[in-house]
Amino acid sequence: MKRDLSIETKSLRRLFKGIPGKGDVVALDQVDLEVHDDEIFGLLGPNGAGKTTLIKILCTLLLPTEGQALIKGMDVVKRASQIRRIINLVSGGETPGYGILSVKENLWFFSQLYGLPRDFAKDRISKLVDQLELQDYLNTRMSKLSTGYKQRLNLARGFVNDPAVLFLDEPTLGLDVLSARHLRTLVKDWIRTGGKTVLLTTHYMAEADQMCDRVGIINRGKVLACDTPQRLKTKVTGGATWKIEITPSLSELESVKSIPGVIGLSTTDNIETGVTTLKLVLEEESIMSDLLSKIRENGSKVLNLGKSEPTLEDVYISLVGTGME
């Protein structure tokens, strides 16, 4: 059965003119995207890829330069006020609200921006406070909350109008592991209530893999791939994915990247052990010998080497060329 579209963009383009030091910047370039009802759609991309620009256009905060963006079939430029009734936005690392007001007061304030009647708002806030485990902080001033609890409050604010489409812009940024997990569970439970859609941007591959029904990978304003995480893994990483542990770190990373047949490479340094982990996506296994020679030429010693199951990170590396870091 074909599901209705919640979000749709057609040849969407956004140009920022006269950015100091950069000139004109194309933040989005001919973006075509379709997100359905009851779907959690993830948008992955490095900083400056265009993720936030896309979200801002969809949230009616920014005008597109060309093309069209629709929420539930309504044009974001022509029907902005109608769209605003059914959407909400939560940005990680942001703490909108008033520090001098308590959690309860802040939530009440934001509920009024959506015109919720007093008793209805009270019930909604009470439920959200329970779901986000904010009961003990109900009368605490926002300025006195920890980062994690501020983010919980921010998320509760995002749910306050029970939006049909929720935009989550890196919602787990700065959260501890437990809070992040709690938040993910909450969003997944919420989407199961039906008729909801989430567009999520994140830097955390595991988060996207775990939460999203489909994922779009965006870089330099272009959507490079878009599918379920599983299909992306099989489609994009047709080659081989390898994990190599070396020490010390590579002195000339570019010399390894430039070996013909290396599709993508990401590195993670463990400062304590001095071990660097290379994640590689290769066209074929035969180039491994060239690769190992190059590592040795760099003065590094291979500690461990093994083939790995493709992950969303490998997909990302093979499409973007580098890791998120």
Added chain:
Amino acid sequence: MMLPKATPREELLTNLRAAYARMWVRLRGSNREVTGLVAEIGLPILTIGAYVILYRAIGLPPTAGAAVIIGGAMIAFWTNVLWNMSSQWFWERESGNLEMYLVAPVSRMSVLLGMAMGGSVNTSIRALGIVLLGIFVFQVPFQLADPLSVGLVFVLTLVALYTMGMLFASIFMLYGREAWNTASLLQEPVYFLSGAYFPRIYAPVVPFALQAAGSLIPMTIGLDAIRRLAINGEGVAAVWPHILALIACTLILFPLARRALNYMESLGKKEGRLTLRWQ
């Protein structure tokens, strides 16, 4: 799939709730901390008191003190308009709240209305403090022949003044840090031009051009009218031109504020400046 549009009644209710909520935030926020209250009410009284003592010391008639008391009470509203309305969008943007206002289905004017209502109630408390100081501590003479007219002029002045605040807020919407400087630039000159701190006896020595420039600000008009009514004991007949001028100010400034707000919002969305921080 198109969703039904909100009815005009639903839209009105949403906007009224938003305005009330924003007013409530201002009232609650300003009055929660004792230091804020002392700074808001106690400190201005010292400045005004100094003027009253000075005028008394140089032998001016007691009505000069009364004029300063009224001037000090009214100037509080101008300060509130500048710092808590005009440059408010700048702070709202820095804290991430502007983004939330823009994503919500409410008119920006209702948010500004809420700020105006909250600000005027708060500042009225400060103004009342100043007037009470004048009456009970300095015993300045007031001569109220027509209290209703004083009330009418006061309300009309506030409406016109806060409508001007809405216009400034709209213009300041895309401002970065310059909002701070612009507010400062508008503060002291208006204190001077409006004659808030000196009695009218000296008005003739102020050049006509400066007096005319001062009259463009609703507060100057309202201040003059209230002084006539509350110090000289004149009746409403003496302040008709003032009343008409204040009504005209509101009628001109309100649509201007609305247009400016829409224009600046649309410009901000086009240029991507509405959600930029720490410019």
